[in-house]
Amino acid sequence: MSAALARIEPLRLRVHRTPLILRITHWLNALAVVLMIGSGWRIYNWYPALPFGFAFPVWASLGGDPHVTQGLSGEDGLANALAWHFGAMWLLAVNFAVYLAYGVFSGHFRRDLLPVGPRGFIRDFAAAARGKLAHRLGEQNAVQKAFYWGVMLAIVVMLLSGLGIWKPVQFSGLTWLFGGYEFARVVHFLGMSAIMAFIVVHVALALLVPKTLQSMVTGIATEPADEGGRR
Numbered sequence: 001m002s003a004a005l006a007r008i009e010p011l012r013l014r015v016h017r018t019p020l021i022l023r024i025t026h027w028l029n030a031l032a033v034v035l036m037i038g039s040g041w042r043i044y045n046w047y048p049a050l051p052f053g054f055a056f057p058v059w060a061s062l063g064g065d066p067h068v069t070q071g072l073s074g075e076d077g078l079a080n081a082l083a084w085h086f087g088a089m090w091l092l093a094v095n096f097a098v099y100l101a102y103g104v105f106s107g108h109f110r111r112d113l114l115p116v117g118p119r120g121f122i123r124d125f126a127a128a129a130r131g132k133l134a135h136r137l138g139e140q141n142a143v144q145k146a147f148y149w150g151v152m153l154a155i156v157v158m159l160l161s162g163l164g165i166w167k168p169v170q171f172s173g174l175t176w177l178f179g180g181y182e183f184a185r186v187v188h189f190l191g192m193s194a195i196m197a198f199i200v201v202h203v204a205l206a207l208l209v210p211k212t213l214q215s216m217v218t219g220i221a222t223e224p225a226d227e228g229g230r231r
């Protein structure tokens with residue numbers, strides 16, 4: 001064996017696996033959230049919660065072609081949008097509950113998404129702003145953890161404020177908790193805005209670190225064992 005060959009060391013790989021249940025619940029959550037937002041935009045256009053005369057682009061909303069629905073039922077897709085919204089609501093509620101139960105009982109939340117506190121958040125946020133935040137497969141930094149908890153909280157607020165708007169008589173206590181029917185609609189709108197902001201940042205980061213996306217889709221991704229601190 002030549003001296004050059006003798007110096008070559010075998011490449012050591014870190015393998016990261018994403019359990020099937022996490023992948024299924026993640027993508028079903030994403031689907032349900034997109035359906036709820038798309039249909040919510042059509043509902044908002046029909047009955048705006050804010051007084052600014054602002055409307056979402058119809059092409060980006062869910063509820064069918066307004067020309068067709070005008071001909072069929074004399075409205076611009078509200079009935080379709082409501083059907084999508086309530087259908088996706090059950091998907092989100094059940095699937096999100098499965099995700100939360102898995103996260104708690106498997107130890108996934110404790111292991112991977114905790115602890116998270118203001119000191120770690122500020123440290124990692126400053127490092128990210130300087131482009132110096134390390135990323136290792138399967139290890140979430142404090143900013144990611146805070147964002148994940150934030151979006152979970154936003155989903156809970158959306159489900160509860162939605163219930164308060166949908167059934168203000170049966171869930172009058174919930175409606176009251178959100179400041180009454182009209183204010184619950186504003187909270188619902190603000191929650192949607194927060195989730196939209198999360199999605200924009202989240203998708204951009206997933207595309208920046210495609211190995212995480214690979215693992216979230218196929219369940220497995222590898223990186224060189226010494227690869228830490230690099231994007």
Ligand code: HEM
Nearest residue numbers: 026029030031033034138148151199202203206212213216
């Ligand atoms: C639309 C609503 C979405 C929500 C609410 C959401 C939420 C989340 C949450 C809570 C996690 C952490 C999962 C855990 O470890 O328990 C996560 C991880 C992840 N999500 Fe999403 N997600 C959404 C959409 C997307 C989309 C569209 C993409 C892809 C383009 C994506 C790609 C990923 C990836 C790659 C990870 C793993 C990140 C890592 O391991 O560093 N997500 N998402």
